[in-house]
Amino acid sequence: MISSAYAATEAAAHAGPFYTEAHFWVNVAFLLVIGLAWRPVARAIAAALDARSAKIKARIDEALRLREEAQELLATYQRKQRDAMREAEEIIAHAKAEAERLSRQAAQDLEQQMKRREQMALDRIAQAEAQALREVQNAAVDVAIGAATRVIGDTLTPAQRGKLVDESIKVLPGKLN
Template sequence: MISSAFAAAAEHGAAVAHHGPFYTEAHFWVDVAFILVVALAFKPVSRAIAAALDARAAKIKARLDEAHKLREEAQEMLATYQRKQRDAMKEAEEIIAHAKAEAERLAQQAAKDLDASIKRREQMAMDRIAQAEAQAMKEVQNLAVDVAIGAAQKLIGESLSAAQTTSLVDTAIQALPGKLH
């Protein structure tokens, strides 16, 4: 920019005839003023630009640091959740294995209980059968006794006289107190 100003001044000076020394020309002083303004403004403007660029670089660095920090936190959280998921899967597998073992144990216990129940019912049935046999035997014995008594009565009644029958009844009555004690 400065060189273009000098080049423009040189062309202008070449086209225009010189009326005196170069420092008397207005273009010279305009160029000098422009250079002075640019030189004086350069330092604060460059500082402001550098400060703005530094501030922007600091913001970008802060954002990058924050993004890096967030990424690390996200990776830690992901690792934590993956660990928790693995732990949960192990726990679920343990629960399933325990449930299967418990179900198998309960099935075996149920089979044992069923066998015991069947044996108990079979024993009860056998006991009932034995009771029924005993009762039938008793009924048959009672019936046989009744038939024997009836036959004995009939036989005694037909073969004994009235005096013999009275004598047998009296003897049985006298022997009765000895048989009851």
């Protein structure tokens, strides 16, 4: 029953032309409001999207700029690091060469010093030998003079001694020149 009553109201409702129906005018008004509101809303949405797009593009550009700066800084620091490593290697090589040179120089200086000390020792030994020889000669002369004095004193008479002294005095001026 309800279905026959509903069908009857439906038939009565559709009895007139479609533009006389309230649903039609509500739909037209709705479409008209949507249509009139669409342009400003669409413009606002487009402007907001454009602004957002511009902000995103600016951020991307800034990010790219920062990336390029970072890459330049990285390249600069890598170059500086390479230069520092090269300089450190040069310093090490120079230090090694200097150490080798100083080692050779020290060895040469030590060798020369040892030769000088050896020569000084040989000179001292030669001086000591010469002095010992002089002392031995002086002792031999003193012994010979003492022995000669005793022999002369014991074997010669006072007259012979005087004659020997006189002869020695006469010969002396010829030996001094």
